[in-house]
Amino acid sequence: MAATCGASCAKFMLFVFNFIFFLSGVALLGIGIWLLADSSIIDLMKVVSVANDNNDQMKMVSIILICSGAGIFIVGFFGCCGAIRESKCMLGVYIILLLVVMGVEIAAGVLAIVYQDKLDLEGKLNTKLSTELKEDHYYNSTSGEYHPFGLIFNIAQNEFSCCGVNGSLDYSGSTFQKNNPDLKIPYSCCKLKTGASARSPKETDVVNWTKCLNEYNNISMPKDQLHKVGCNQGIIDWANEKLYILIGVALGVAALELFGVVLAFWLCRGIGEEI
Structure with a gap:
């Protein structure tokens, strides 16, 4: 059954959203790969790790962002196909996958915040790193x-x-x-x-x-x-800056995805068939 007028509007907006969604996926992939591949960042993180026992969180968050970015392409496929075919089944899969990716990105943001709290560079740089030096x-x-x-x-x-x-x-x-x-x-x-x-x-x-x-x-x-x-102070500011980037991107994209879930639900309500 064809979608109602309101659902047609949701269908159009869902296409626009998925275009932005793909761009956000590229951003996640780019930032995640950048943090893992940039030699200067790797070297500076090794300096940070000397002063911090929990030295794998930044790498873990980067991997989560890369996986989320890759998952966005799969999610976007179901969103586009579901909107074109006006299929509640595909839109249902889209919503579920979108919620999963959103949960992973929120976890990445929370992990980055926890990592920031546990890092405590200001105290540890003057102990472990000074001793190492x-x-x-x-x-x-x-x-x-x-x-x-x-x-x-x-x-x-x-x-x-x-x-x-x-x-x-x-x-x-x-x-x-x-x-x-x-x-x-x-x-x-x-x-x-x-x-x-x-x-x-x-x-x-x-x-x-x-x-x-x-x-x-x-x-x-x-x-x-x-x-x-x-x-x-230079190392503290640098580490915090990278963590703020991770937190901002992960939580920002998650908020964008929440809007996509709302659009998909809206389209589903306008389609007369059952899931």
Whole structure:
């Protein structure tokens, strides 16, 4: 039986919704893949994981978003076909699948919020990460090779133009200084040349290594080459920003999907046949 006038309106709106729905699926897929594939994000998350025992939640939320994005294409198929054929059966499947995807995305948002609460970077960065910085070998000046922690922390120090967790003095008395007494601080604590390797910089990558080292040795000396702030706040702000993106996208798309459920119910009510 043909749909009523109101159902015809719902049918049209359902098509428009599904177009937006497909775009939201692309957004979910893109953000999820970006968080899992971007090398700089992966390295910075490794820094965060040093200070946090629960280090898999960000990856888990990203995977949930990717799965949700992929599921949107299947859900959209049932929505389009159900609207075209005015089939209550297909629309019923569409509604069920949409509710499932919506539930998964809400779970992703809640998980991200829980992860944010458990992360407690402000307290843990000054304990675990500071301890790691003090005790890790970081760099071997003889071989010119970086320890895994040194590689990832170089990324953080370059990304946020910082040195140490709370400042360059974090390296005082560290294993790094004991093993490299002539260096005192990693090269990544200094301004690097354009195009230099942020992950494994060498002395030749530093704009002015001699001046940077002098600025470290002389506390009262104006800091022009040495990164004078610690990485603590930069890492906290970065991690929170990524979590806000995940929370906003997951909950925003879930709200959009709720509108799709309402439209599908509206269309079903206007179709005279039983499910």
